[in-house]
Amino acid sequence: MAEPVFDLAAYKKVGMIQQRQKEYFAMRLRAIGGDLTAKQLTKIAEVAERYGRGGVHLSTRQGVEIHYVHHSNLEKARAELASENVSMGACGPRVRIVVACPGNATCRWGIIDTKEIARDLDSRYFGQETPHKFKMAVTGCPHNCAKATENDIGVMGAILPQWQEELCTDCGLCANICPTKAIERQEQVVDGVARHAYRLDEDKCINCSICTSSCPANAWTPAATGYNLFIGGTMGKVPRLATRLKKLIGDKEELYALIERSLRYYQANGRKRERFGHMIDRIGVEKVKEEILNGR
């Protein structure tokens, strides 16, 4: 029997990936920021029963995959999924599904609306061609649950803590729990009176909200909230943690403009099968940052 002929590249583009059992495919579905409705899940279950082997695989990037779909059923399965607005994911050298943590909608630590940003990035970039795979993650705060620093683009909610002397009771909790020891207690004698001050080292501060949420007297409060933007993170065969492009971006439009410039820079300068981060290392971190931030 002749082997069936597939346009594998076309299938891969929409997340239909040939299995080692060559007649069968894995269907990678698109769940932006890991969100699916109960109706979508029901439909996925139906399709998995009908065309797969009755199960799904959860990918490492919040995706749902239906495995063991015979090639002759791919288009039928796809159409059925589409009837409940379940669309296909992506594979190969392009912008992949955007992952996100729950963000400030439900998480006590969340600083930003991660889901909204994930949807915006998805609608702007999903599926666009890039030199190699391109992954984006949006994480609500520096706890970094969505691993912003392990993605080609990582957006992280951030705050700038501010200390108010008149509220401080000098308990010392902040200096003891700051994860990067960015808060230091200082003492000085002014007019014969010993006074204390808690100083923030902004270079050491990772913009989390541990001090502001824990301070018993609310002497630490967020003076500003914004986005920390990371570029060039990757896991894979040659892992590389991301480079921070800019801290505490206050304006969402500026954030989006910098993401746009980063992606276009990679599209213009990345070599085939070269991840964004490895391109950055080849060209030079400071040069790339300068060119993305200030344009050429």
Next chain:
Amino acid sequence: MDGDIKKSIDLHGVACPMNFVKTKLALASLDAGDLLAVILDEGDAILNVPRSVKEEGHQVVKVESLGETFRVVIRKG
């Protein structure tokens, strides 16, 4: 301040959330305004217990590092 401490408990080695439960029980035996001294482990304990105590309306008044543990003084709210 130490002379005013009404009760002391050592929660070294007690994991979350039992360390907070034991702190709450100790506070329950005191009157409003009384001081409780608690020994808490570094890591999750020092991060979580003072924040939970705050949410219950009490106040952390002093935190001292003792190496791998902390001595936390709490005023009952």
